[in-house]
Amino acid sequence: MEFEGVGGVKIPAYIRKPAGDGPFPAVVMLHGGRYGKEATVGMGRGVRSPMADFIKEGWAIFSIDYRPSDKMLLPIEIDDSVLAVKALRAMPFIDSKRLGLLGGSHGANVSSRLASRLDVVGAVLCAPAAIDLIEVKKAVTAGKEPVVQILKRMIADMEKERGAPLEEIAKEPAKFDYSSALMEAGRRSLPHFDHQRQKRRQLAAFDNRHLCREAAGRRQAGRNV
DSSP states (O other): OEEEOGGGOEEEEEEEOOSSSOOEEEEEEEOSSSOOHHHHHHHHHOOSTTHHHHHHTTOEEEEEOOOOOSSSSOHHHHHHHHHHHHHHHTSTTEEEEEEEEEEETHHHHHHHHHTTTSOOSEEEEEOOTTSOHHHHHHHHHHTOSOOOHHHHHHHHHHHHHHTSOHHHHHHOGGGGTOOOHHHHGGGOEEEEEETTTTEEEEEETTOOTTTTTTGGGSTTHHHHO
């Protein structure tokens, strides 16, 4: 299937639900890497954890893609994804009040921005490395953290587009039209699943350091996402 992004652009998606008429709660899933229908459909059809666990526990899965582009993490991807969630809420077998987000890498970064814009019950963010390029630049400069090349390119591209180094942008973000998921985190507070203590806590939307290794693969995750 497809959903309509901004400007009517057709973007691949895959919906999968448990047996029955519903309404079912749903998890919106965004894959890592660049756009790709195969990755989107493959995630939706996955028979391993966490996809199989969600279905078994009565959750529908809505796997969505990105619009074709030679760049990633474009602002329009967030707007496209908002429209995807709007389309999901309109499906007759979906419980529109019980939606969660799960994304990895590229998908986690997009999900991190959706979490402050949408009414969702929770979010799982796995390795959202570009969650704030200002903080990434600090790590690059300090030389204490290994930083993948793609993040360095994103920093260089942003500084070129904004006409200033991120150190200067950090002083006046609004002047340079800069925002990030960390800057937006204060808008909402979402529950997260801590796999070490196996219970729900109310934390800032993006305090998900312990989520990614095991939480999504456990059966209980279907109840807490």
